[in-house]
Amino acid sequence: MSVPPTTAVEPPMSSMQAGVIVDYPASLDCIHCGLCLDDCPTYRLTGVEPQSPRGRIHLMRAVAEGRLDPEPGYVEAIDTCLVCRHCESVCPAGIHMGQMIEVARDGLNRVDPPRWTVRMARRIGLRGLLPSRARLSLVAGATRMLQRAGLTGVVAKMLGPLGAGLRDLPNVPPARERQRLPDFTPADGPGFGLVALHEGCVMPQLHGRVHRASVRVLAAAGDAVLGFSDATCCGALQAHNGDLESAREQARRTIAAFERKTADDGTTPVLISNSAGCGAHMKEYDRLLADDPEWAERAKTFVTRVQDFAEHLAEPGPRERLAQRLGRTDLGAVTYDDPCHLCHGQGVREQPRHLMSDVPGLDVVTLERPESCCGAAGLHALLRPDESRTVLAEKLRDLAASGASVLVTANPGCHLQYESGLQRTGSDVQVLHLAELLDRALDGAPT
Ligand code: SF4
Numbered sequence: 001m002s003v004p005p006t007t008a009v010e011p012p013m014s015s016m017q018a019g020v021i022v023d024y025p026a027s028l029d030c031i032h033c034g035l036c037l038d039d040c041p042t043y044r045l046t047g048v049e050p051q052s053p054r055g056r057i058h059l060m061r062a063v064a065e066g067r068l069d070p071e072p073g074y075v076e077a078i079d080t081c082l083v084c085r086h087c088e089s090v091c092p093a094g095i096h097m098g099q100m101i102e103v104a105r106d107g108l109n110r111v112d113p114p115r116w117t118v119r120m121a122r123r124i125g126l127r128g129l130l131p132s133r134a135r136l137s138l139v140a141g142a143t144r145m146l147q148r149a150g151l152t153g154v155v156a157k158m159l160g161p162l163g164a165g166l167r168d169l170p171n172v173p174p175a176r177e178r179q180r181l182p183d184f185t186p187a188d189g190p191g192f193g194l195v196a197l198h199e200g201c202v203m204p205q206l207h208g209r210v211h212r213a214s215v216r217v218l219a220a221a222g223d224a225v226l227g228f229s230d231a232t233c234c235g236a237l238q239a240h241n242g243d244l245e246s247a248r249e250q251a252r253r254t255i256a257a258f259e260r261k262t263a264d265d266g267t268t269p270v271l272i273s274n275s276a277g278c279g280a281h282m283k284e285y286d287r288l289l290a291d292d293p294e295w296a297e298r299a300k301t302f303v304t305r306v307q308d309f310a311e312h313l314a315e316p317g318p319r320e321r322l323a324q325r326l327g328r329t330d331l332g333a334v335t336y337d338d339p340c341h342l343c344h345g346q347g348v349r350e351q352p353r354h355l356m357s358d359v360p361g362l363d364v365v366t367l368e369r370p371e372s373c374c375g376a377a378g379l380h381a382l383l384r385p386d387e388s389r390t391v392l393a394e395k396l397r398d399l400a401a402s403g404a405s406v407l408v409t410a411n412p413g414c415h416l417q418y419e420s421g422l423q424r425t426g427s428d429v430q431v432l433h434l435a436e437l438l439d440r441a442l443d444g445a446p447t
């Protein structure tokens with residue numbers, strides 16, 4: 001793919017085109033220094049410029065300036081980005097790659113829609129399933145039945161592209177583990193704060209145990225906990241897959257549902273997310289809805305109330321109260337892997353480590369590259385399983401070298417990615433969410 005060089009006087013781009021095709025103003029931030037290259041997983045894998053942050057930005061800019069059509073090479077460069085945002089952490093110019101990729105994918109969906117099977121799969125998944133807890137619950141129940149009957153492979157084959165990823169789904173837990181959280185859980189001891197736990201879409205179906213552990217830990221830290229299942233999906237997966245219209249709709253639903261959580265006395269809870277991807281996305285609702293006159297101010301207020309689970313618990317009051325409740329566990333060597341959307345997306349790095357250091361006697365070992373992507377990347381593991389597994393392989397090597405018998409994460413996508421990778425390789429390393437680790441240490445509970 002050859003791109004004509006940038007001329008001294010570039011053709012101006014109308015704001016309408018910029019909004020449709022790429023985020024042109026953001027693409028101008030790159031100073032081409034190349035400091036991002038070594039930390040980009042797709043560049044590390046391929047070694048080719050269009051698979052790097054700098055290359056992707058160069059292509060976006062060329063498309064915006066009319067020097068390049070959105071041809072297959074461009075589509076591939078935009079599609080293969082993991083949106084891990086590692087480049088954002090190392091870029092001296094402060095690029096916003098997550099935002100740029102979302103806009104570029106949304107633009108491609110408008111000017112060069114994918115084939116109908118992909119469009120239909122996305123429509124069913126992103127617009128039909130994720131926003132509906134009832135439908136997700138039905139699908140989870142049906143998947144559990146198929147898994148127990150050993151029929152997932154047969155059905156995946158029958159569904160063709162629509163069944164992609166069915167084989168790799170983890171075992172769906174029984175219905176009792178997929179229940180909604182209680183509307184209200186009082187603090188376990190003297191009460192100090194009020195939080196709402198964002199339940200999300202996929203987590204209640206696959207990781208209900210993480211939610212329940214989160215409630216117990218928050219309550220032990222002195223918080224009363226409201227269940228927050230009203231809005232289901234935050235819209236992160238829709239945005240990452242270039243469906244910004246649905247992402248905005250989910251953002252409005254989430255904000256409206258959260259506003260209803262304000263108590264009669266005017267007390268507004270802190271909205272806790274134990275999913276790094278959802279938390280990072282909800283913290284950016286103000287950007288997503290900036291051009292919506294009815295919602296822009298409400299979004300700005302909303303983002304001030306969102307906190308990651310570890311971010312909240314590591315604040316002085318909750319941390320001190322929780323630390324008094326933590327006892328010894330018998331987990332062996334434990335390591336923490338930073339979810340991309342927690343470290344690069346939210347700048348939350350030390351807080352989970354501080355909380356782990358409060359567990360008496362916990363043997364914490366470090367990973368070689370804890371901030372590099374595991375390859376889960378939203379739907380990437382389902383849509384591009386081979387590439388995803390290649391990215392994961394490097395992480396699994398680092399994990400083996402660390403000697404850890406438990407890997408701690410804080411994002412459901414990474415959790416599933418590690419679990420399936422470890423299962424494939426026959427490893428007995430256990431994967432826990434940070435909330436599960438802390439829950440096991442509560443009152444020195446036996447493991
Ligand atoms: S580090 Fe930032 S400014 Fe430098 S090449 Fe990469 S994206 Fe561009």
Ligand code: SF4
Pocket residue numbers: 039040041042043051052053056080081082083084085086087088097098
């Ligand atoms: S978001 Fe990740 S995969 Fe995409 S360009 Fe940046 S570092 Fe590379």
